[in-house]
Amino acid sequence: MEQGNYSVGLDIGTTKIVAIIGKENEYGKIEILGIGRSKSLGVHRGVVNNITQTIKSIQQAVELAEGNSGLKISSVVVGIAGQHIRSLQHSDYITRAKSEEVINEDDVEKLCNQVYKLVMLPGEEIIHVLPQEFKVDGQAEIKQPMGMYGGRLEANFHVVVGQVSSIRNVGRCIKSAGLDLGNITLEPLASANAVLSQEEKEAGVALIDIGGGTTDLAIFKDGIIRHTAVIPFGGNVITEDIKEGCSIIEKQAELLKIKFGSAWPGENKDNEIVSIPGLRGREPKEITLKNLSKIIHARVVEIVEQVYVEIKNYGHDEQKKKLIAGIVLTGGGSQLKHLKQLVEYITGMDTRIGYPNEHLAGDSDEEIASPLYATAVGLLMNAVQNKAKVREARQEAVEKEEDNGVFTGEEHTQTKTALKKERKSIFDKWSEKLKDFLDNAE
Template sequence: MENNKIAVGLDIGTTKIVAMIGRKNEYDKIEVVGIGKAKSLGVKRGVVSNITQTIQSIQQAVDEAESVSGVKIEDVVVGIAGQHIRSLHHSDYITRNNADEVIDETDIENLVNQVHKLVMLPGEEIIHVLPQEFKVDSQADIKEPIGMYGGRLEANFHVVVGQVSSIRNIGRCVKSSGLGLSDITLEPLASADAVLSQEEKEAGVALIDIGGGTTDLAIFKDGIIRHTAVIPFGGNVITDDIKEGCSIIEKQAELLKIKFGSAWPGENKETEIVSIPGLRGREPKEITLKNLSKIIHARVQEIIEHVYLEIKNYGHETQKGKLIAGIVLTGGGSQVKHLRQLVEYITGMDARIGFPNEHLAGDSDDLLSSPAYATAVGLLMEGLNRHTKEEEEIEEAIEQIMEVENVETSEEEKPPIVEEAPKPKKKKKKSFFEKFTEGLKDFLDNAE
């Protein structure tokens, strides 16, 4: 099995850590060759709180994935979430020195670099700078300004900010587990890649990824990411509420939630009762399913209202910002019974559960298309797309070298050709993500 064709997504979550190894098959779908998961003990609300335990969990997940697939994992694509992530909107402009030349990649790069210089709160760092629309001179709403003439280039940006220490801790855990860090991505963006279709992103859609410790939100409209947010509670707080409300231990609360829980109390009759064995020598406890559903309903409602507030702040109720495709729910917490109906009821928007099976090969294990693996699949896709890009760039470079050699052999005038030859390499257009990752890698290396 060729190792260079393989990528690994590592989802460091609050409840579980998943390592997913995969490659692309001939139909450009993802074939998962190995998956490993471990209970996540050192992560609270998406942020590493115990380095040693997190390293152990990562190694456990990676070892399991390696033994299933027979592939040695070298580097991974990691997701970042947590309550320290916030996003803001910012517009900036540059005045170009020469308005007689068309706008090119360098101008956009200068503009993005200018945004990177924004002064943040102490201890915060800009993670992503994502351009929305551009404005050239006084012409607004331009999606792609490259190739146009203009003296002043302006753009609106979606800027994602996170805590430096949290980002470094994740990098530290990955490195100490003996792995390289090939890329780092915002988790809601990875989940979005895995479960949303291009049509939904165009029409306008809100992706809600309900994890164990956090609920991530990503809003798309006209194919562009418009808003991201991380809300610092998820499925674990529902379990805690059941634990407190029914005076039972966490393990039992989790099982109750999964087996009998529903977000819609109206469908349970008063007579439906579940009996839970008491602790060592104590009487068993009897819990009515109606009460259980009431507890779940109250907390889920709070989470959804939080998310809906973010959706409204983005501008869903305006004519221009309306999210026609509604809501897509994913993540482990989206599997609560009747959650979709409750979401539709509270928000008045259409909703569906997002399964990451669209990009997976047809014969994949059903387990993989569970919403709980959306982030891992998205991170794996990010890694594989990176490989494809690198391969294309290498091929392009080889073609250019061949062309230069042919021209050199056929013509005597060498100097102008030698100067012109390397120029097309400018085509190697780095995504904003790649620039960020490279910056972050340097940052992590210097921090060690």
């Protein structure tokens, strides 16, 4: 299959690295062509802290995905997370010189580009500028200002900020693994694309993605992203607590958590015991499942309460900002038994587990529809959308030529290029800036 027909998402997580290859089928669903997963050894709490190990893990995942699909991976869309990510609200405006002309894409782009010039703290860089509502000449609550008349164009923005060094390190790992960085996106946004429906985003929903090293939060209301946060705790701290509390090795603690773990201590009877083989000729250890779930419960409550503080910071208590669709849990940590009930108990909000199968073709492997792969599927969707934009631009160029019927071969190419440039989203432009930035950093 030619390179043009498939896209690749690469999820660089704290516990695992997933490379996922797919393409859009004729029904608009994502068909998975290959998947590769490797243990992540150089990432701590969502941030790369060992370049060599991370490169090795990326190469392993990529080779497995290539072996599975028989395809060659060259360009990938990568997610970024970690405790260095923060978000802020910002308002900005532009005064248009020609108010008698309608507002077009260039005006919106000019306004967004102005936000990119915001002065950040030393070592920080803007990752996303996401327009929320627009105002035209004081008229508020406009979702799409294109085509309207007005002299002053104003907007509220959700701005996501991250550390330059962390972004640069991710770029370095991709490059050193022999890949091109196609795009970079915030992981909670990728997960949200994979598991949330448009109705939920309209009604108001909080997506909680519990990964190995971090718990990511994305809040949507009226179809617009309203708040994002990254909490520096995830499934790994639960494993760590089990290891310490039961005096066992990490591998055993992880297995215990997955097989017998529960977030609700009342579920286990006092006489339910699991026996763990001792190390090197030592006596086996006996652990009661009640104690195990008490350890898990204590840490999960802490994580959920921190997330709930962020949901309240957004303003969930206000009638206008109420999240009617409640909470959607995803990520590997969401598979913990009775977690849904515990989250409902703490927050009082409706909760469901989010599976990324809504956008996958019907014949996809069941394993891929697990919450574990939500971010990877979201990144793949982002890669497919980017490819579709380029294809659309090409199609438009060809149609334009056919209409005129006078283009030479050279003009044909020029029009294509011009249209491609015109259709580039602000985010693609940011990606290009980032690529130049990474190249110069070598």
